[in-house]
Amino acid sequence: MSGSLWLKAESAGLDTLPAVPRPRPSWAAADPIDDLTTRLEEVIAAAVHPDEIAAVLESDGMTDDHIRLTYGRENSFALAEDLYARVERRYPEPDGPPADPWHTGLGGCLLRGLVFALPSLAYVLGAPLLAGPAAAPGLPAGTVPLLAGAVTGWVWNQALSHRAYSWLGLGDRAAAARTLLRGAPAGALVGALVAFAAAAAGPGEWGGAVFAAGQAVYLAAATVLLVLDREKALLGALAPLIAGTPAAHWLGLPDPARAALLGTSLALAVGLAARELPPWTAPSGERAPAGERAPAGRAAPRLAASVPYGLFGLGTGGLVLYAAIGDVVAEGAGASVAGPTAVALTLSMGPAEWLLHRFRSESLAGLRACTSARAFRRTTAVTLSLCLTVYLAVLLALAVTGTLLWPGAPDIGGTRLASLLLIGTVLWAALLLQSFGAVLTAAVVCGAAAAAQTVALATGTGDPRLVGAGVAGSAAAVLAVFGAVLLGRATAHRT
Structure with a gap:
């Protein structure tokens, strides 16, 4: 080594020789990371974040042990960061319009919101049939069996819908129909039994139990029609109810x-649901039509996978019910828990569904x-804020309109509005x-x-509206934290 190099090293306090770069000899093996970069160049160039590359590596079956032995990196994330830094970002435009699996029409979503909310008219039409002594704590007669049957129906039918949709996602419509054919009557029976058991706990509740049994049958029929995209048929079944309530x-x-009007709508819903199932239920030994069978080798959906969706139905349905109960307890709004608050929330589910699709669509565009x-x-944060603001504006408009039109509705005060x-x-x-797959988090x-x-309701703690506002505010804060963590990852938005 020359004297100048030695003096430079000594002055720097180094006790080792400086590294001298040498060209890779021609006989040396190629760097495996270079080969991997070449193979995945297009994927790497289009990635917004290294996590997207890590997801691709893991989907290719690369374990951390394989990555350490082959590429000398600790894990898939370290390797992904290296690959991300090696390739310049570029986003080639597709040949045609980009695919948007989240595009949906507003009309269909509004129709679904309508058929979600219109059954609440049954409580108004059937209010005289539920007359009796008030239920504790100060609720209208028949409320306990009605709520017990409704909650049971929501849990069962949410889980049933998920399982049927899972079969539809596999392309097996016949299996989806068989699932509905077995699950819907069982759900109606369970809901009716729960309602009658709840009625036995207090006097004067049997009228509510009979009403709740009909409600359980309707929920089962409506589930069949909604899963099979027969919203218009369900709307037709509700026509006697729609016409009879103003009269x-x-x-x-x-x-x-x-009672005749209620029974007619119920019979129409059951008949239409029964008509939808036989064409898709192939007899034993007969093959389902081509294109409607699950691909060969695909396993059947797991029953356990539908449980979180049932719990999700329990939690969200309970929140809607307690919003309505808060009006009844605090203001004495009529003899039914199906007041303008509950109707506004259920009607808003149509616009909510469309805005969720809109957010997912805009997220893909952002990627x-x-x-x-x-x-x-x-x-993503801007799009999310806009979608949520639009939804709350729609909900507010529905609540104000419902309050003005609903007989005996409570005034919209600050507490009720905030709740x-x-x-x-x-x-x-x-x-x-839920749409991003975090259904268990949302359900919990x-x-x-x-x-x-x-x-709080059972112990008579505080004003139900204030309690509802406080509980909902806390839940919203928790969901915001989970949402920020989930939606901040680019990989979560890949379909």
């Missing part, structure tokens, strides 16, 4: 006429347009997390909120 209010229909993870997170908007925020945020948060309100 009952203005003309004062006798009880037999009210294509943004050139950094920070820009993508900023774009309604906070519950709406929780419902929309929970649906958003909503279930805990509903349980807290159950305890």
Whole structure:
């Protein structure tokens, strides 16, 4: 080594020789990371964040042990960061319009919201049939069996819907129909039994139990029609109910006429649901039509996978019920828990569904347009804020309209308004997390909120509206944290 190099090393306090770069000899093996970079160049160039590359590596079956032995990196994330730094970002435009699996029409979503909310008219039409002594704690007669049957139906039918949709996702419509054919009647029976068991706990509840049994049968039929995309048929089944409610209010229909209108809508819903199932239920030994069978080798959906969706239905349904109960207990709003608050929340589910699809669609567009993870997170946050603001504005408009039109509805005060908007925020945020696969997280948060309100109502703790606002606010904060963690990752938005 020359004297100048030695003096330079000595002056720097080094006790080792400086490294001298040498060209790789021609006989040396190629760097495996270079080969991997070449093979995945297009994927790496289009990635917004190294985590996207890590997901691709893991999907190719690369374990951490393999990565350490082959590429000399600790794990898939370290290797992904190296690959990300080696390739310049570029986002080639597709040949045609980019695919958007989340595009959906507004009309269909509004129709679904309508058929979710219109059955609440049955409580108005059937109110005289539920007359009796007030239920504790100060609730209208028949409330306990009605709520017990409704909650049971929501849990069962949410789980049933998920299992049927899972079969549809595999392309086996016949299996989905068989699932509905077996599960819907069983759900109706369970809901009716729970309602009658609840009625046995208090006097004067048998009228509510009979009503709840019909409600359980309707929920089962409606589940079949909604899963099989027959919303218009379900709307037609509700026509007698829609026409009879104004007549009952203005003309004062006798009880037999009210019961006949309710029974007609129920019979139509059951008949239409039964008509939808036989064409898809192939006889034993007969093959389902081509294109409607699960691909060969695909396993059947796991029953356990549908349980979180049932719990999700329990939590979100409980929040809607307690919002309505808060009006009844605090204001004495009529003899039914199906007041303007509950109707506004159920009607808003149509716009909520469309806005969820809109957010997922805009997220995909952001993945294509943004050139950094920070820009993508900023774009996602803005889109999320806009969608949530629009949903709350729609919910507020529905609540104000319902209050003006609903006979004997409570005034919209600050507490009621705050509780309604906070519950709406929780419902929309929970649906958003569910659409990203975090259904168990959403179910646990909503279930805990509903349980807290159950305890407060049972013990008579505080104003139900104030309690509801506090519980909903806490749940919204928890969901916001989970949402920020989940939605901030670019990989979560890949379909």
